[in-house]
Each structure stands twice: as structure tokens, then as C-alpha cells.
């Protein structure tokens with residue numbers, strides 16, 4: 001049993017090999033780096049180095065510290081091409097927006113001693129460490145967004161954009177940091193008071209936790225991640241897949257079926273239940289595909305999409321119209337045509353009368369589940385094969 005360990009240690013001795021290994025850990029088993037993952041900054045150093053308030057304060061003032069600004073679920077971006085997440089240093093925060101590091105939470109001791117309660121407090125969380133320094137996300141929702149949307153030669157054209165609208169424009173690193181910042185700051189806004197005693201809660205540990213201010217309670221809250229299963233359901237006998245659409249989708253846009261995992265429910269049980277509830281289809285065997293963080297869920301919640309490929313054991317659809325507007329089986333030819341539209345970056349149908357299927361783009365795990373099915377050859381099952389599933 002030691003041989004693999006020795007090989008692993010030898011592997012890690014090479015710094016290049018170690019770098020490669022670090023990169024490989026950001027990929028799914030299929031080699032996919034989903035949107036909102038692959039952040040390429042060191043998150044582990046936040047937990048290891050910034051838990052104490054004094055360490056967080058020092059990091060705010062350290063060389064290279066950079067601050068991204070958020071307003072509600074929108075991130076401040078430089079809209080000049082290519083679009084980038086805007087980062088300012090502490091000096092620019094002061095000169096452009098009159099924001100001082102002393103106004104950042106978590107820094108309760110500093111605030112009560114030095115500043116008082118008469119000026120705005122800006123929630124601030126550490127995103128991680130890069131080669132150039134610490135990166136932070138700051139919530140400026142308590143001020144007008146117009147004060148930050150400036151245009152000048154030095155800073156570029158600055159504008160707040162909903163993170164959801166930036167999926168196709170920001171690079172892998174920036175969209176991941178925008179998603180992490182917006183969803184975590186939203187979680188802080190939504191957890192102002194203790195769920196046990198009702199006292200005020202404050203951000204602690206570089207914004208990675210919230211703590212109740214009651215000495216007798218001391219309750220702690222942790223950023224919430226909601227598990228969601230998403231399944232590509234295939235019928236190998238007829239060589240078709242099951243896709244559904246919600247009324248909010250654009251015309252003819254269909255995607256994989258998905259739903260929240262319930263309490264005391266395994267991921268596999270959740271797949272079977274959700275597919276059955278939404279479409280009436282029974283599911284047999286399934287296999288794990290990959291997972292994708294999705295920090296733009298309802299109320300800026302952070303979801304964890306866990307993707308599966310599942311095999312149907314029935315074919316007759318009974319739609320739950322509370323969940324879906326429509327649900328259908330699509331042939332390989334129909335799905336391949338939809339994938340070609342995505343590859344060619346051509347927009348999908350714009351009117352309800354169109355019969356051309358449209359599927360989500362590469363920013364969504366659903367796209368990769370569908371693409372994976374397209375890449376497989378047709379299973380050589382006969383009609384009787386369904387009974388064996």
C-alpha cells in the first residue's frame with residue numbers, strides 16, 4: 001500500500017508536477033472546468049491565516065490587497081473589451097468613493113473604538129490569495145450604485161452588472177470570484193439576526209462565518225450551499241433523451257430535469273423522485289457525471305449542481321405543470337442540431353412557433369450532460385432490453 005504513496009510523493013517533488021496536480025484538482029473527472037469553478041486563487045489560506053480579526057485587518061492593509069465591489073447581486077465590472085471584474089486598491093477606494101478600510105465588517109472592535117456608528121459600514125469578505133496579494137469582496141448596497149458607475153480614462157467604464165448576465169463575458173477566474181462574492185455577501189445580508197435568540201449577528205473569520213453577539217448564546221452560522229441534482233435521462237432503446245422547459249425559458253429552450261435534494265435523501269433517490277414528479281418517468285441505473293457550483297440560485301443562494309446520467313425504465317410522460325411547462329423526448333438528430341447552434345454561437349429560436357430545439361450554453365452543466373450523451377454511440381439495445389434495466 002506504500003508504493004502508491006511513494007509515487008505520489010515523488011510526483012509532488014517536482015514543482016511543475018505539483019502545479020499540474022493543483023490544476024487537475026480543479027477539473028471534474030471528465031476534465032471539465034465548469035463555470036464558477038476553477039477560480040485559480042488560494043481559498044485555503046483564508047481559513048488558515050485570516051480567522052483572527054487582527055490578521056484580517058492586516059490583510060486588508062497588505063501590499064497588493066484588491067477589492068471587488070458588489071451591489072445586491074451585481075458586481076462592478078470594467079465594461080471595456082474584454083470585460084473584467086473591477087478591482088481597486090485601498091487608496092482608490094478612498095479617493096474614488098470615500099471608503100475607508102476602518103468601515104469594513106468584520107472589524108467590530110475597530111469600528112466601536114475608532115469610528116462609531118454614524119458612518120456606513122461595508123460588509124467585506126476575503127475571497128482568497130493570488131500571487132499579487134489578497135482579494136476581497138465588499139458590499140456597497142447601502143449606497144447608490146450611481147456613485148460607483150463612473151467613467152474615466154484611468155479606471156475605464158465602470159458599471160454594476162448582475163452576475164447572471166456575466167456568464168458569457170467574464171473569464172473563468174473573474175466569473176468564479178464574482179459568483180462567490182455576490183452569493184456570500186447576499187448570505188450575510190440575509191442572516192442579520194440569530195435564529196436561536198434573535199440577537200444581532202456579525203461577520204467573523206474573514207466573512208466565512210456569522211456569530212451571535214449574545215454572550216449567553218454564541219450561535220454560529222455558516223454559508224449555506226443547497227444541493228441540487230440534475231439528470232440527463234436517456235432512453236437507450238429509442239435513442240432519445242428527456243428534456244423539460246419552464247415558462248421562464250426562451251422559446252423552444254429545453255434542459256435537463258433538476259431539483260433540490262430533500263432532507264435524509266440520497267442524491268440517487270433525489271434523481272428518481274424529481275424525474276418521477278416532474279415527468280412521470282421512472283429511472284433505473286444512473287451514473288455520476290460531474291458537479292457545478294451555481295451561486296446565482298433563488299435569492300442569490302449558492303447551489304451545488306450534481307449531475308447524473310440516468311436510464312429511463314418507462315416512456316409515457318405525465319407532466320407536473322406546477323414545475324414544468326413542457327417535457328418531451330428528443331431524438332439524437334434534434335439534439336445534435338441544437339448543439340450545433342451552440343457551437344456556432346447562433347441564438348436559438350426567438351418565437352413560440354419555431355420547432356427548432358434550443359439547449360443551454362457551455363456555462364451550464366446541462367450542456368455538458370447533453371454533449372456527453374451526444375458523444376456516445378447509440379446503445380445496441382433491443383426493445384426487450386428495457387425490461388432488464
Ligand SMILES: [Zn+2]
Nearest residue numbers: 194197212217
Ligand atoms: Zn443567538
